Amino acid sequence: MTQDELFAKIQAQFPKIEKAANPVKDYLTIRLPSKGDLLSVSLWLKNNGFDYLDMLTGTDYLGPVDMKGYIRQQNFNVFLPDGATPEIESAANPAYAYKPVIDLLWSFVSIREKARVIVKLELPRDAASVPSLAGLFKAADWQERETFDLLGVTYEGHPNLTKILTPDFLQGHPLRKDYAHVKDRFDE
Amino acid sequence: MNNATAAPIDNETVGGVQTDQMFINMGPQHPSTHGVLRIGLTVEGEVIVKAIPDIGYLHRGTEKLAEVRNFHHCVVLTDRWDYVSAMPNNLVFCLSAEKLMGLKIPPRADALRVIMCELNRVASHLLFFGTYGIDTGAFTPFLYAFREREMVLDLFEMLCGARLTYNYIRLGGVMIDTTPEWLTRLKEFVEYFKPRLDEYDTLLSFNPIFMARTKNVGCLTAAEAVNWGLSGPNLRASGVDYDVRKHDPYCGYENYAFEVPLGENGSCWDRYFCRVREMRQSIKIIEQALSKLPEGPTMAMGVAKIPKPAPGEAYAHVEASRGELGIYLVSDGGISPFRMHVRAPSFVNLAMLQEKLVGMKVADVIAVLGSIDIVLGEVDR
Numbered sequence: 055m056t057q058d059e060l061f062a063k064i065q066a067q068f069p070k071i072e073k074a075a076n077p078v079k080d081y082l083t084i085r086l087p088s089k090g091d092l093l094s095v096s097l098w099l100k101n102n103g104f105d106y107l108d109m110l111t112g113t114d115y116l117g118p119v120d121m122k123g124y125i126r127q128q129n130f131n132v133f134l135p136d137g138a139t140p141e142i143e144s145a146a147n148p149a150y151a152y153k154p155v156i157d158l159l160w161s162f163v164s165i166r167e168k169a170r171v172i173v174k175l176e177l178p179r180d181a182a183s184v185p186s187l188a189g190l191f192k193a194a195d196w197q198e199r200e201t202f203d204l205l206g207v208t209y210e211g212h213p214n215l216t217k218i219l220t221p222d223f224l225q226g227h228p229l230r231k232d233y234a235h236v237k238d239r240f241d242e
Numbered sequence: 243m244n245n246a247t248a249a250p251i252d253n254e255t256v257g258g259v260q261t262d263q264m265f266i267n268m269g270p271q272h273p274s275t276h277g278v279l280r281i282g283l284t285v286e287g288e289v290i291v292k293a294i295p296d297i298g299y300l301h302r303g304t305e306k307l308a309e310v311r312n313f314h315h316c317v318v319l320t321d322r323w324d325y326v327s328a329m330p331n332n333l334v335f336c337l338s339a340e341k342l343m344g345l346k347i348p349p350r351a352d353a354l355r356v357i358m359c360e361l362n363r364v365a366s367h368l369l370f371f372g373t374y375g376i377d378t379g380a381f382t383p384f385l386y387a388f389r390e391r392e393m394v395l396d397l398f399e400m401l402c403g404a405r406l407t408y409n410y411i412r413l414g415g416v417m418i419d420t421t422p423e424w425l426t427r428l429k430e431f432v433e434y435f436k437p438r439l440d441e442y443d444t445l446l447s448f449n450p451i452f453m454a455r456t457k458n459v460g461c462l463t464a465a466e467a468v469n470w471g472l473s474g475p476n477l478r479a480s481g482v483d484y485d486v487r488k489h490d491p492y493c494g495y496e497n498y499a500f501e502v503p504l505g506e507n508g509s510c511w512d513r514y515f516c517r518v519r520e521m522r523q524s525i526k527i528i529e530q531a532l533s534k535l536p537e538g539p540t541m542a543m544g545v546a547k548i549p550k551p552a553p554g555e556a557y558a559h560v561e562a563s564r565g566e567l568g569i570y571l572v573s574d575g576g577i578s579p580f581r582m583h584v585r586a587p588s589f590v591n592l593a594m595l596q597e598k599l600v601g602m603k604v605a606d607v608i609a610v611l612g613s614i615d616i617v618l619g620e621v622d623r
Binding site: 076078081105106107108111113114118121142143147149150159168170172193196197204218219228 | 297298301303305306309310311312315341342468469470471482483484489490553554555556557559566568570572574575576577578580581583585589590592593594597622623
């Protein structure tokens with residue numbers, strides 16, 4: 055099944071869905087009009103062969119990453135010359151349109167058809183909340199917890215939406231672009 | 243990191259007998275968790291009633307670190323996820339970055355990438371073969387497995403100077419071309435290794451004690467395995483034919499003839515035996531690649547010292563030793579990746595423990611955990 059045939063099939067079922075303006079290269083990328091469509095689209099995909107949820111994640115498009123989120127020490131190794139360790143400062147690309155949204159992404163695979171469809175959904179940063187897919191795909195369980203932990207996206211109806219990778223005392227969500235490190239007992 | 247504490251203890255009546263529940267911490271420092279993994283087990287007698295895997299002890303935030311490094315520096319970060327087989331890690335990052343930059347890879351570099359990844363798969367499966375024997379009570383296979391694994395690591399050391407964290411596959415190709423001497427050594431290893439595979443089968447695979455220990459333990463149906471998003475030998479052990487090398491070929495894998503070993507009922511033994519048979523296929527691929535190794539450059543022309551790919555998004559995935567390893571890369575036109583997400587196979591494979599362990603005996607935890615072959619560096623990233 056080619057990408058166009060697959061897209062036509064999806065659009066026949068959900069006419070409001072369109073191709074994403076910023077597609078993932080080489081794969082069919084569709085954009086959901088609203089978060090209310092997520093469950094119905096994933097259920098349809100699951101019942102039509104796309105029963106393998108490969109990956110889910112998100113991106114914060116606020117702007118270049120805040121350097122306050124990194125712990126940078128003076129070069130304590132006296133034998134290394136200055137600049138021996140990578141010291142790159144983040145910089146904004148003036149030609150790029152940053153916007154305060156979180157772009158979520160789900161990647162469904164049909165093992166039989168050897169096809170992949172990537173579903174995208176844009177959410178405002180301050181209200182990043184979508185229905186959980188953990189009831190449909192168990193693969194979503196930990197990956198949603200990871201996205202919640204690192205990116206601060208709330209998955210409604212997730213059975214156990216708790217931190218998974220970062221320590222309990224860590225405040226904030228590290229992969230948000232405005233994350234700033236708060237000193238804790240392991241600094242100094 | 244989830245704060246896995248004891249489940250509320252209630253004295254239930256099971257079969258008319260009053261039993262107490264007990265909470266056991268397995269790990270984080272435990273030889274058979276293969277790293278720093280903690281499983282909070284609530285047991286009733288010998289039966290597990292609740293299992294909470296607790297990860298994050300090794301979280302280094304590589305996705306965050308990548309956002310202030312340039313693309314060449316990021317290849318170094320990738321080595322540290324799955325340190326047991328680092329070549330596919332290098333490869334998958336390079337593939338996705340090359341997609342963003344639109345680089346064309348010379349054929350010799352592609353063939354060398356295939357050889358290195360398959361060689362690394364052999365080394366990684368040998369580690370699994372040895373340690374899984376130890377996990378289930380057989381010490382001897384470990385010594386044999388490490389004898390051969392050392393040879394592979396020596397080959398890598400001879401080639402690029404590192405035994406585990408190679409940084410050999412670079413953007414646009416590979417770090418350095420092979421020498422004729424190295425190729426001779428590789429051919430010697432391949433010839434030496436082929437009969438060893440039969441030795442492993444007599445030593446462990448069809449050992450009656452080992453089979454009794456693993457044959458009907460931790461069975462997963464195909465539907466369950468797909469629903470949990472398992473990949474690699476864990477998925478194929480349940481009979482699902484999904485291999486990225488066949489489904490979405492990269493680096494010219496479509497030109498090699500090899501089979502994808504499948505299991506039957508997804509038991510621990512099936513997962514084990516899939517890996518053992520995969521080693522034979524890897525050797526087959528290496529032989530084919532060696533027989534038609536093209537001449538030519540090993541690095542593409544025009545790879546920038548500090549690449550600035552055009553804004554865009556790319557996803558690349560490879561069949562790593564533990565399953566489908568994917569990288570989702572976003573560029574905003576700057577010198578660093580704007581966002582890098584790792585789809586780590588060990589992380590996704592591990593999630594099924596919380597449900598599959600319930601109802602098992604304590605002794606089987608090790609058999610199941612060992613059979614899904616996780617590397618904690620990749621789970622926590």
